[in-house]
Amino acid sequence: MKRYLNIVWDAIVPSNPVLIIAIGLCSVIAVSNSVQSALLMTFAFSLVMIPSNIIISSMRRIIPEELRVPIFVMVIAAFTTIAVLISRAYFTAIYDLIKLYILLIVVNCIIIGRAEAFAYSHPVLESFFDGVGMTLGYGWVLTAIAVVRELLGKGTIAGFQVLPATFQPAIIMILPPAGFLMIGILIGAVENYLRKKEGKK
Amino acid sequence: MKVFTYSPGGTHLEEEKWTKDKVFVSLQPPSVAVIPLVQHTGAPNTPLVKIGDNVKIGSILGSSPAPISAPVHASISGQVIAIEDRLCPTGAKVQSVVIKNDFKDEWVNCEGVASLEEISPEEIVKKIRDCGIVGLGGAAFPTSVKLSPPVGKVIDTVIANGAECEPYLTTDYRVMLEYSDQVINGLLIELKVLKAKKGVIAVEDNKVDAAELLLNAIREKNLENLIEVVLVKTKYPQGGEKQLIKAILGREVPSEGLPLDVGVVVQNVGTLKAISEAIFEGKPLIDRGITISGTVIKNPGNYIVRIGTPVSEIIEQVGGLNRRLRKLIFGGPMTGVAQSSIEVPVVKGTSGILFFGEEAFTMAPEEETPCIRCSRCVDHCPTGLMPVLIDHAYRRNDLKLSESLNAVDCIECGVCSYVCPAKRHLTDNIKKAKQAILKQRRIEAAKKAAFEKLRAKKEQEKAQKEVGK
Amino acid sequence: MNFGEYLVDLAKIFVSSSIINNIVLIQFLGLCSYIGLSDSMSSSIGMSFAVIFVTVCSSILAWVIDHWILIPSNLQSVLQITSFILVIGSFVGLVQIYLRKTSPNLHKAMGIYLPLIATNCLILGVTFINSMNNYDLVQSIVEAIGASLGYAIALLLLVGIRERLRDSDVPTFFKGKAIAFMVSAIMALAFLGFQGMIR
Amino acid sequence: MNSDMVDLTISAAPHVRDKIKTPHLMRDVIIALLPATIGGLVIFGLRHTLGVIVVSVVSAVAAEYIGNVLFRRKNSIKDLSASVTGLLLALILPPTSPYWMVVVGAFSAILLGKAIFGSVGSNPFNPALVGRAVLMVSWTTFMTTWVKPFYWSGMGAMSTATMATVTGIDAVTTATPLSIIKFQGLQPLLQMFGSRSQLYLALFLGNRPGCIGETSVLLLLIGGVYLILRKVIDWKIPLCFIGSVFILSFIFGRDPIFSILSGGLFLGAFFMATDYSSSPLTSRGKLLYGIFLGFITVIIRQFGPYPEGVMFSILLGNMVVPYFDKLRPHVYGVFKRKGEA
Structure with missing residues (x-):
């Protein structure tokens, strides 16, 4: 069991897909202006990430090497369709705001990257936990950014008024510039951290 | 008189021409003269004297058979006491002949011609070379070479450069005032050699008196049809060869080309005087007019100084220093070279020697502050370069970018550094970029030549083998 | 809607996708290559052309599939994602093969960017935008041109600024990708000046 | 010679x-901004305006200091560039700006x-x-x-009644001429100021609502001409900018004189x-840059959501x-040789 926990933990912090590998940024910037969007995005992400990891892992012995990428894409596309249908059915209001980015999960580099780098060469159970870890890793960064942006930009968290009414929200935080800003600072911090770690070695 | 100028670029400098009204005074010959064997741009000379030889004023000390070269002569009479590497005003150590003065002031036999009719252009060029005449404006390019343009190049105009645009310096101004006849004669000699139709004497409009004097002399000699005197605006670097040509004739010397590519020869007025003396008196270049100025020298002025006189002797002869000497500059303050020793000798290209104390460090602060992109360097560059970008590229070691920014066209006038409010060392870095580019080009050319040679050799062998078959 | 109004409508689509709702700065599509390529002028120019070409062609293909196959057979919601990504993927592959065989020069200039484009979410994003807005074929093409041009504009502006920043004393903290994001933040801020120009 | 007389470098x-x-x-830029700054203080009264200016300059300098510490740079406060930024920011803020907002603006x-650059x-x-865009x-x-x-100095230049009836906004808050013209047209303005020439004069002198330092064209012009004469700035950018706004406004059917006098154009x-x-380094770049700015300004004023x-x-x-x-x-x-390029 410890091994599986390790896989999850590894994806949450030490090799976090968003922070360390810096991929899948489009959706992170786009939907991080509200916590609700971020949560729905994470949910939809998990609906694609985990099953496609499981399927690819279980079929890894029968997928031919040369055709693997198109097959990965097909699998991911199928699950994306499912995720879209579910999101649309149960979370219509939020879905309408961010549907483009949910559709685009199909080209999310994290998912296809894990299919190639992990699921295709690991057993099903490990791939499942990798999927869970990746979802958590993606989700917490996205949600954290969303909390900051929504709090400063609207004074609310997930729609609930948190800050006193006298607070004048900085609208810029929920507009595009702040998305770039937050990611810029985050990447700066991460790269700085990695550089220092490298330096110590 | 119409005032000509070039555009764009350039700047007005504080003139600081304190020695404007000081008549030339001859300094005493030095007790020891140090005469570098290379004082010109071109091939080095080989010594023709040995230690212990006695020489007279005008004895040839060294020469070279190379086409671009000029011999050097003894400037004092006495005994050769050493032939060794000595520090030169360029900052390099150069093989020099050291002569101990016997104070007999004996001359070698010098003979000139009485009139220009007696002598052919070829003889004139040879005489000028034998007398070791080089450009006295600073570049020290052998004059005989300038006067022998390649076949097919037609020279229509000779410009006498009296636009002494560097601050402090007044040598050329004094030459025009005190030796106007020689200047005009020198110009006539050049016109004859180059078969040029027109001579133009260019004088900056802060020296109108010199221009008028020259104009009167020309009128007296009835040379108005041949020689023209024009005023150019007082602006640095108006006296730059390329800027002068653009200002007066509206022509642009092509990149990496020479004035003769646009049918022009530009000659410093001091050089013209030396040419005139060489032809009519047979006098080799053994002394020259120099402006001695600066804040810490007691008696600034214009002096005729023998080539090879060390600065220490000059300081003593003109009355010493008032204060501690912190910066010694050969040439003008914009393009001159700061010296590390007061033992360096005067050479043919020395137009002025400036002495400064502590204030030198406020005049030119060493510390750089960040570039604020004010674009002053771009606005003032007389060549139309982007100094700030070349500087950035050089600091990043991006030679390719420097090259595409035309760094090699820099005339090293120093204006960009002068105007920079952040006091960045632009000129210095562009100069270094330029040198690095030229060096790389030489290496590439050499590589290519070697490669061609190898290929030719292989082909030859192949051909031989085939013949052998 | 008469023809004049239709033209105005096309112009609005174009201006909106290229400038006002710039696909990169306001809609965050194509960010990976936008940030990744923005330190080299020559590759961004190559990439810009490649993106414009592929986006326009893919949009046409996607539109045809959407309107001639998926909608008539009522399969849009189930098969749209899969068919779009397959179409674009195979189209890019074909173009690559075709270029390599027919014009090596063009392949050299554009070819290296093509594999990158297949995963560029901008292309797929534009096809989805077309479908969501129910654009007709001409509108889709105009949207595709506008969006990809908007990508090129944003990329080239960023490249220019990053080229300039090479000579600046950018703090170590922000060196590299981070400063590209910070510049983009201010660029997005400036683009907000156009917001609301078209309802 | 005494050897310690010579110490060459x-x-x-x-x-x-x-x-x-x-x-x-x-320093010259600050001097050039003084007329407009003082003008702003006179026009909008010392009470709050002075506070905005002081807070802005002080927080800009403080931010510069923090930046120096964060990014381990040499102290750059003495080069006055942060003070200039702080002063400029204050001049493009409304006189009523809350101080906390000014601080955020200066730090941004x-x-x-x-x-960070x-x-x-x-x-x-x-x-x-x-900074201003972030606040905006x-x-x-x-x-x-x-x-x-x-308003704050108690000598209402335009009667409160006129203002309120014309714009329908309460007496304290009002609208800038540009926003009136954008949302209501020229007519209310003419009503308010009497005649067209009176309107121009008011705009020229700065007798109108607006940002602290942007209202008085006259005072800005004095500062701008000072900078040009001192060769601190080049005439090309301002001339091309204002000139192209003038011409393009005319083309778009707006009153060109009103267009250049209103808003923050001169500032x-x-x-x-x-x-x-x-701004660009080269002369040709500056000319085109000025024209480009004028073009975008008019486009935004004409079609954009903001009046300015x-x-x-x-x-x-x-x-x-x-x-x-x-x-x-x-x-x-x-x-360039033929056949090349």
Whole structure:
């Protein structure tokens, strides 16, 4: 069991897909202006990430090497369709705001990257936990950014008024510039951290 | 008189021409003269004297058979006491002949011609070379070479450069005032050699008196049809060869080309005087007019100084220093070279020697502050370069970018550094970029030549083998 | 809607996708290559052309599939994602093969960017935008041109600024990708000046 | 000779430098801004306006200091560039700006607009405008709340009654001429000021609602001409900017004189667009840059959601500067041969 926990933990912090590998940024910037969007995005992400990891892992012995990428894409596309249908059915209001980015999960580099780098060469159970870890890793960064942006930009968290009414929200935080800003600072911090770690070695 | 100028670029400098009204005074010959064997741009000379030889004023000390070269002569009479590497005003150590003065002031036999009719252009060029005449404006390019343009190049105009645009310096101004006849004669000699139709004497409009004097002399000699005197605006670097040509004739010397590519020869007025003396008196270049100025020298002025006189002797002869000497500059303050020793000798290209104390460090602060992109360097560059970008590229070691920014066209006038409010060392870095580019080009050319040679050799062998078959 | 109004409508689509709702700065599509390529002028120019070409062609293909196959057979919601990504993927592959065989020069200039484009979410994003807005074929093409041009504009502006920043004393903290994001933040801020120009 | 009389140092040519240094240029900018600053204080009263200016300058300098510490740079406060940014920011804020907002603006201007790109001269965007843009999109209400001139000094230039009846807005907050013309047309303005020439005069002298330092064209012109005469800025950018706004406004059927006198055009053209670091280096680049700014300004004023377009147009222009810089001057002796290029 410890091994599986390790896989999850590894994806949450030490090799976090968003922070360390810096991929899948489009959706992170786009939907991080509200916590609700971020949560729905994470949910939809998990609906694609985990099953496609499981399927690819279980079929890894029968997928031919040369055709693997198109097959990965097909699998991911199928699950994306499912995720879209579910999101649309149960979370219509939020879905309408961010549907483009949910559709685009199909080209999310994290998912296809894990299919190639992990699921295709690991057993099903490990791939499942990798999927869970990746979802958590993606989700917490996205949600954290969303909390900051929504709090400063609207004074609310997930729609609930948190800050006193006298607070004048900085609208810029929920507009595009702040998305770039937050990611810029985050990447700066991460790269700085990695550089220092490298330096110590 | 119409005032000509070039555009764009350039700047007005504080003139600081304190020695404007000081008549030339001859300094005493030095007790020891140090005469570098290379004082010109071109091939080095080989010594023709040995230690212990006695020489007279005008004895040839060294020469070279190379086409671009000029011999050097003894400037004092006495005994050769050493032939060794000595520090030169360029900052390099150069093989020099050291002569101990016997104070007999004996001359070698010098003979000139009485009139220009007696002598052919070829003889004139040879005489000028034998007398070791080089450009006295600073570049020290052998004059005989300038006067022998390649076949097919037609020279229509000779410009006498009296636009002494560097601050402090007044040598050329004094030459025009005190030796106007020689200047005009020198110009006539050049016109004859180059078969040029027109001579133009260019004088900056802060020296109108010199221009008028020259104009009167020309009128007296009835040379108005041949020689023209024009005023150019007082602006640095108006006296730059390329800027002068653009200002007066509206022509642009092509990149990496020479004035003769646009049918022009530009000659410093001091050089013209030396040419005139060489032809009519047979006098080799053994002394020259120099402006001695600066804040810490007691008696600034214009002096005729023998080539090879060390600065220490000059300081003593003109009355010493008032204060501690912190910066010694050969040439003008914009393009001159700061010296590390007061033992360096005067050479043919020395137009002025400036002495400064502590204030030198406020005049030119060493510390750089960040570039604020004010674009002053771009606005003032007389060549139309982007100094700030070349500087950035050089600091990043991006030679390719420097090259595409035309760094090699820099005339090293120093204006960009002068105007920079952040006091960045632009000129210095562009100069270094330029040198690095030229060096790389030489290496590439050499590589290519070697490669061609190898290929030719292989082909030859192949051909031989085939013949052998 | 008469023809004049239709033209105005096309112009609005174009201006909106290229400038006002710039696909990169306001809609965050194509960010990976936008940030990744923005330190080299020559590759961004190559990439810009490649993106414009592929986006326009893919949009046409996607539109045809959407309107001639998926909608008539009522399969849009189930098969749209899969068919779009397959179409674009195979189209890019074909173009690559075709270029390599027919014009090596063009392949050299554009070819290296093509594999990158297949995963560029901008292309797929534009096809989805077309479908969501129910654009007709001409509108889709105009949207595709506008969006990809908007990508090129944003990329080239960023490249220019990053080229300039090479000579600046950018703090170590922000060196590299981070400063590209910070510049983009201010660029997005400036683009907000156009917001609301078209309802 | 006494040997300690000689202690030579060597250095590269040139050995003389112009006396003008970076802080001198910044000081000149501050001097040039003084008329408009004082004008702003007179027009809008000392009560709150002075506070805005002081808070802005102080927090800009503080932000600069923090930036220096964060990014381990040499102390750059003495070069006065942060003070200039702080002053400029204050002048483009409404006189009613709350102090906390001014602080946020100054910190955004210095840290986001400048410090992260390197020291002075590295910022691709005008820092003061970055600060203002952040405030503008964040707190639009505060940024578009205006008071009548002399409201705080008690000598109402326009009668409160006229203002309220014409604009329908309450007596304290009012609208700038540009927003009136945008949303209500020219007629109310003419009613308010009497006649067209009176309107022009009021705009020229600064007797109108607006940002602290932008209202008086006369005082800005004095400062701008001072800077041009002192050769701190080039005439090309302001002239092309204002000129193209004039011409394009005319083409779009707007009153050209009103267009150049209103809004922040003069402040922007003389003091913002000419910011060294974020404007082009070459002459040709400057000419085109000015025209580009004018074009975008008119486009935003005509079609955009905001009545004023100067700020966004300069920020957009800043992004294009690297390309304007490619318009290099002719290099002496370098000719493009035929068949090349």
